Every structure is written in C-alpha cells, then in structure tokens.
Amino acid sequence: MTDAVVDDILIVLPPLLQTLEALSYVARYLNPPDFDRVMADIGDPEQALHTARAHLTSWPSDFAHIRLAFDTASDAALVSCAGLRAVQRGEGDLVDVFRALRQLPRALEALFPLAATLPPLSEFFLDPAVENDAPLRQTLAASAGKDAVFHDHNEIGNRGGFSLYVPEYYTADRAWPLVMALHGGSGNGRDFLWSWLRAARSLGAILVAPTATGPTWALMGEDADTPNLVRILDLVRSRVAIDPARMLLTGMSDGGTFCYVSGLERSSPFTHLAPVAATFHPLMAQIADRDRLRGLPIQIVHGQLDWMFPVEIARHTKDALAKSGARVVYREIDDLSHCYPREANVELLRWLMS
Structure with a gap:
C-alpha cells in the first residue's frame, strides 16, 4: 500500500469501527422507554467519522476495492445514525429505529472481506471471549x-x-x-x-x-x-x-x-x-x-x-x-x-x- 492509503486507513478505520460498535450497542440495549438514555450513552461517534471522511485522499486503482468497502460501510453507518437522531428529535417512531438499524449488517457485510488483510478488522470480527x-x-x-x-x-x-x-x-x-x-x-x-x-x-x-x-x-x-x-x-x-x-x-x-x-x-x-x-x-x-x-x-x-x-x-x-x-x-x-x-x-x- 502507498503511504497515502495507509494514512487514510488509519484516519477512517478507528471512527468507523467506533460508530459500528455504537450502533451495535443501540441494537443490544434498545428498549422504547430508554431510547433517549441509550442514545446519550453512545455520544456522537459519527461526528468523528464525518470529519475523517472529509480528509480522505484519492486512492490508486489497485486499492479501489478497499476504498469501496470503506465508503459503503461508512455511508451505511452514517445513514443509520441519521435515522436514529431523527427519532431522537421526535421525527419518527420505533419502526424508524428498526429501519435505521438495518444499515448495520450492510456495513459489516461490506467490511468483512477486508478482515483477511487488515488485522484491526480481523480483531473486530472476533468475540471478546x-x-x-x-x-x-x-x-x-x-x-x-x-x-x-x-x-x-x-x-x-x-x-x-x-x-x-x-x-x-x-x-x-x-x-x-x-x-x-x-x-x-x-x-x-x-x-x-x-x-x-x-x-x-x-x-x-x-x-x-x-x-x-x-x-x-x-x-x-x-x-x-x-x-x-x-x-x-x-x-x-x-x-x-x-x-x-x-x-x-x-x-x-x-x-x-x-x-x-x-x-x-x-x-x-x-x-x-x-x-x-x-x-x-x-x-x-x-x-x-x-x-x-x-x-x-x-x-x-x-x-x-x-x-x-x-x-x-x-x-x-x-x-x-x-x-x-x-x-x-x-x-x-x-x-x-x-x-x-x-x-x-x-x-x-x-x-x-x-
């Protein structure tokens, strides 16, 4: 990989994984009366992901598949967060929460093929046990x-x-x-x-x-x-x-x-x-x-x-x-x-x- 590609991966991967973990937390602890508290628990990790993506450079074509996976996963994560924030603002209901969380597995599916070559992703797809x-x-x-x-x-x-x-x-x-x-x-x-x-x-x-x-x-x-x-x-x-x-x-x-x-x-x-x-x-x-x-x-x-x-x-x-x-x-x-x-x-x- 070129230095620019490595730098971009180091910039975007941590906030992307943190955002996906936050969405997993919401999916696990979702309870209608506690929705606002659960959302407060995760903070706003998507802001760091937004910032990281704004700094990405153009990549050589040899690494286009990695960039596509990152972009696909990031888009899904951000769409999911946006949907959850809308419900927080009173612009939706529990059905909209479930709809937003459907983006999480789409992001995981995009990233998993890279686990073979990126150790942090391989670690991400293992259980803490x-x-x-x-x-x-x-x-x-x-x-x-x-x-x-x-x-x-x-x-x-x-x-x-x-x-x-x-x-x-x-x-x-x-x-x-x-x-x-x-x-x-x-x-x-x-x-x-x-x-x-x-x-x-x-x-x-x-x-x-x-x-x-x-x-x-x-x-x-x-x-x-x-x-x-x-x-x-x-x-x-x-x-x-x-x-x-x-x-x-x-x-x-x-x-x-x-x-x-x-x-x-x-x-x-x-x-x-x-x-x-x-x-x-x-x-x-x-x-x-x-x-x-x-x-x-x-x-x-x-x-x-x-x-x-x-x-x-x-x-x-x-x-x-x-x-x-x-x-x-x-x-x-x-x-x-x-x-x-x-x-x-x-x-x-x-x-x-x-």
Whole structure:
C-alpha cells in the first residue's frame, strides 16, 4: 500500500469501527422507554467519522476495492445514525429505529472481506471471549484469503434462500458443529448472519442463516419453512463436514418461536434448540412427540424487559418443557428488552459443543 492509503486507513478505520460498535450497542440495549438514555450513552461517534471522511485522499486503482468497502460501510453507518437522531428529535417512531438499524449488517457485510488483510478488522470480527487466544489469531492469519461467506438466492428482498459462513480455517478432516440461526419477523437471513458470525468465527462453527419463505416464519397454517430448512441443511451437509450430534436450531422472536414449531417435530434433524425472545403456547409441549422431547437439550434465552413477549411466557415455557422431559437450560437476562443478545452466542456454542 502507498503511504497515502495507509494514512487514510488509519484516519477512517478507528471512527468507523467506533460508530459500528455504537450502533451495535443501540441494537443490544434498545428498549422504547430508554431510547433517549441509550442514545446519550453512545455520544456522537459519527461526528468523528464525518470529519475523517472529509480528509480522505484519492486512492490508486489497485486499492479501489478497499476504498469501496470503506465508503459503503461508512455511508451505511452514517445513514443509520441519521435515522436514529431523527427519532431522537421526535421525527419518527420505533419502526424508524428498526429501519435505521438495518444499515448495520450492510456495513459489516461490506467490511468483512477486508478482515483477511487488515488485522484491526480481523480483531473486530472476533468475540471478546477469545481476546487472549493467540493460536486462533495465528490460524486466521495462516488462512487469510479464503472465501468464508456465501449467499444462495439470499439477496435482500428474496425469500427462501440462505447465507452461509464457513470458518476461514475450515478443514474437511473433522466434523464441525452447525448453527442454523433464524431471523425475526420481517427480517432476512443475510442480515441476521452478522448477529452470529463473530461467535462462529471465534469458536469454529458452520453458520447457516436462512430466510423464511414468506413474510415471516410459518407459525400458523401450512408449513413451507420446515421442508426448506431441511433442503438447506442437506445442501450444506453435502458441501462441508457437519457433526450430526451437534446441530443447533436457534432464532430470534418469530425465528425463536419457529424453533419450537419445527424443532419439536419428530423428524427434526436438529440436536439442540435455543429460542431467543420467543413465545410459546403450552399446547405445543402437550402435542409434541414424547420421544422427541425426552432428553432434548433446549436453552431458552429471554429478557426481563421484553415488551413484545413478556418474560412470564418464557418462565412458563421452561416449566412446561421440563415437565415434558426436555433438558432445559433457562437464561433470563435482566437488562435485555426485545433485542438480540449477541453476547449469549459464545455460551450457546459452548453448550452445543459440550
């Protein structure tokens, strides 16, 4: 790289990553009554990003792909911040907050291909739980340049496709744990992949993020999603070595509820279930296959502040499933609203791998 390009990277990357971390903080701690406080907590990191971008020079064509990734990620981050600030000023509502936060995974997707060549970005895409894991960093450095994220008919707006993450250091000489992560209502797998990628990259797991065949998962009526999940799983297993004893079905909100709908079926191939911020009807435990439920590892993750599915639902679900013979682990997070707790992923993976 030229000195000018290196200088520009050193100028823009720190405020860009700080802004993305601030947006992640908002996404994690978002609770409607606390919105103004959460926004005050993050300060205004986007101002430093605005200033840094104003000082960027023109880059040689050899580095155009890096500049494009930086520009794409910065634009997405700034649009997200602008949307959140508008709601702060009373120019929108909770729907506009969610709309603004949709820009965060777009920024992450733009930056991730550069993790192979820029160590600060590689570090950014690791979970804090592995901050002292020097062998992992050496392994990642030795695997630099390998494609790791793939999309199969999963462009934004498409339904029924999936996105896949295969760790850069994947080898076919052993079986790998698999996580199939289901997005929330009206979401998509391409975006939800980024809720899990850090943990999968840090601990070594195949990650699949499908998109529902309809506007959300088939929670009522004909179930077109379960056959599609099986199709996707079969396709992934034909490409990479999966441990049949360690296959987790997890999801957020509607995706978590569909973990119950699909994962409690007798023929489900998944060995572990982990619904997050989900709802559950007691009849589901009563009509579920007894043999399927007996000894089935289920981890329920729910927030005390959940305003969509009150925490009492999760508590009753824990009791109903345990009474039906499942091996239930229950995690109630006191500062979690109806949000995705990314910090739970490493513990879920360790539970899966144990």
